[in-house]
Amino acid sequence: MEFEAATSADAVIKQNLEQFLVVLTVSLSVATVSRIFSWFRRIPYTLLLVIVGLGLAFVNVRLVNLSPELILEIFLPPLLFEAAWNIRWRDLQESLVPVGLFAIAGVIISILGVALPVSQFTGLSLPIALLLGASLAATDPVSVVALFRELGAGKRLTTVMEGESLFNDGVAVVAFLLLVGIPLGVEEFSIPVTVARFGTFVGIGAGLGCLIGYGISYLTQRFDFPLVEQSLTLVSAYGTYLLVEELGGSGVIGVVTVGLILGNFGSRIGMNPRTRLIVSEFWEFLAFFVNSIVFLLIGDQINFGSLSKNLDLIAIAILTVVGTRFVVIFGLGYLSNALKGSTFNWREFTVLWWGGLRGGVSIALALSVPTILDGRQEIIDAVFGVVLFTLLVQGLTTQVFLKRLDLVGDQPQRQAYSEAIARRTALNRVLNFLAEVEQSPDIDPDFYRYQQQLVRGQLRDVEDGITKLQTQNPQLLAITMEQLREELVDIEADTYAEYIRAGRLNRNLSPVLQSVLDQAIEKVMTEDEA
Template identity: 65%
Template sequence: MFDSVMDFFIAVEPALEDPAIEEHLRQFCLVLSVSLGVATLSRVFSVLRNIPYTLLLLLVGLGLAVLDVRLINLSPQLILFIFLPPLLFEAAWNLNWKSLKQYSVPVVLYAILGVVICVSALVFGLQAFAGASLATALLVGASLSATDPVSVVALFRELGVDKKLTTVMEGESLFNDGVAVVAFNLLLGIALGLEQFDVSVTIARFLVFVGIGISIGGLIGFGLSFLTQRFDIPLVEQSLTLVSAYGTYLVAEELGGSGVIAVVTTGLILGNFGSRIGMNPRTRLVVSEFWEFLSFFINSIVFLLIGDQVRFQGLIDELDKILIAIALMLAARAVSIFALGALSNAVTGPDMDLPVKGQVILWWGGLRGSVSVALALSVPAMLSERQEVIAIVFGVMLFTLLVQGLTTKPLLEYLNLLGDQPIKLEYNQMTAQRAALTRVMQRLETMKTNQEFDPEFVGYQMALVAGQLDTVKENLAKLEQQNDVIREFASNQLREELLAIEADTYAEFIRAGQLKNSLTPLLEGVLPDRIGESH
């Protein structure tokens, strides 16, 4: 055994000494150092706290590009095969299926018809007003149809923006990315002159791509969900989610489907179904924290490298086309959001209405980011218009991230869309404080019972904690009594907690071998959806 290990290290040693590998490691460490430095500075200096972290990284990357400091070569394969699957999986994992189902009509309309409107407007507009070739117009249109509102969604969560807006924007982005990638692949052959456009053939190929993606994602998602019912090993279950993100993408792409749609499907199933029936609360927390870290880590690298890859001379050369593309994109986004929003409101009824103010934010918050860049960079070198496509896409992306991204928060405040969200955040914080202080009191009572410390000292500590706990409880009671919205919010949170306890209990029985299959939840139809229904 010793000889085989030594032989292994002898065989690997030349590769470790390869100058190229050493240089890549240096570049990677440099990127991480810069990213973490930006993260630290954004928390140290208050003036930087109002800038979303991803946009701050982009600005630093642009600064490095101005100084002609290139950190690393960013290939489209790196984004599509290494960065994109975990980012999509993390977003899908955290997207609540019940909320997505509630707002499925606007999400589907924006994700599918919105892409068609955006591509059509850019294709015809760039040819008519900018004199672009058909190939350039097709590829720019397909690339820019992919929305990537990472920083906007993060801002929504931080400010506690209405759940409807957050769900619609995040849901649209997830499925929109898949539709945009499929559209790009379909239009690439036409741009290269290898295929002729045929509506029926294009629709059929689109349905095949999406169908295979959903099928593969569903098989892997449900398969892993039932597999994790049989054991409770947090690190293994965490690793399985990571493998599923990459494995689903690669398998779907290999079988001719949409890897993006497949990953989103798997993430939705595991986040909403598998994590409930196959993971206990502690494991779910471990897995969620892991994906939160991975998303932060990858976004840090992606946005820094995107800014670093900008070629300013190319942007200057194509400035007229970039400006026209920005105007066309904003106009197309307005048509899709407001026209499809009106259609959605007509279909869903008043309870699910998207208000006009909300539609304004959806329009302005439709940023373009890593997916658009990856698609533009993946244009084959054989196409003479490749650099033109890349310059236009980069220019539009920078406008959306720097102008739209940095003005979204002031727009939210101007439209008064924060509404009751700050008070809900305050309620959540006080609820967390109450739970934490209650646990502290339980620990002190145990210490007093077991006589672990001096009784007088423990009694003094209990008096201090009890005073704080009483104050928090009084503030919570006042908040609930004075605000109907908070009472309904608290009721809905309690309902979700009770449903989760029921699902966790069934999962424990399955892991113990006392049940073979998960039972249909009984409380789903018993507990009232709204506080008013309980009276």
């Protein structure tokens, strides 16, 4: 019996590995094809994966069973951490009012805006409709944010879209958990109780996230070992999620908090520039890897037969999602402008409205609805229908909105300018090396001079290119000032970290240059505009 059990377990493991390899092979094949053929580059990579998954589902090829635990516990933490790690707190802070309004008040409006019409015009009860609204309140703009960056959309627009999604997911998940007990009959809706439970969920998540984030930040100051520091970020993402969930908090909020702290504080005081680059590249790969699997499986899990039976529900859900998103973005957006004196205009609001896609989190929540509820399949079908609409219709047309509304930026020029600046720095360092290095007696001195002439020639070409770019695009000068500011702040933070590692300082000092340099740059930019 023991031998048969072991054999059966081995067979299951082998089958799971084979399924995983098939999924990975298909995902990477889509990535490769999208890079080889120029026509496919017009379609965001994540949307291509959904389309391929739909094709597989249409011919009834199922790659793997997609469970909510798989998304929430394995796929969600790295996606959230990577987004939080890369978002700049300084940029997020400037847009904190609209992000907060969209992520908190916006979720409430979205839930009610979907639930009330659905319960009114379909056969779903209000408690079930509220679960549907909570499932659809979570936005997933991965492909839209990637498109923003590729086309060079404004940093503020990208920050708001990404920041809203980070906190929106956490609030939507908490709202879902609060509402799921009502149709089961184990809880009654009460505003004071709901507010208290919401505060508990968020408080535990944010509190533990702060403890873990700052703890790892100060720990990494004590040593310089890139592989260990990289591993610590991975453990913090998964460990925070599991620990917070175990203690009754919101794992999503916990992971977002840890990612923000490590990306904006820990990486500055505890990691040297090379380590930060290694960790950032690791998380970029992991996010690509996880997104490749998640979006392929979203398309692969579609049940066309079941969807066709609930087309009326899906149509109402799509209309309410798009309509409530319009109310949230334009209503709360103009309120944010009034409260903070922001300058978001109707064109930016239009892109934020149309770019509010739904994805993996919504599907995970829908699949986690208890099987004993009568409306579970209707919720799943409605969510899948809305996700397909937002990904394939809104996702594929967002680029058109950006171009028609004249929100496409100068990303190609900025990238070319950054590359030219990097080449100039590298060539100057080569020249310094040739000037300072002790000349070997085995090498003819004329050879050293010849090498210097070659490098100087290349340097002149690079500087001519930089001058040309600056003349054609004066706004690119801000990149140089921003890079200098970051280098100066990094030098200051690295110095404090060295003192702590050497035992000459027992606590970290906050960089004093950051606010001073920010004010100086703002002053220079204001004078240039005047």
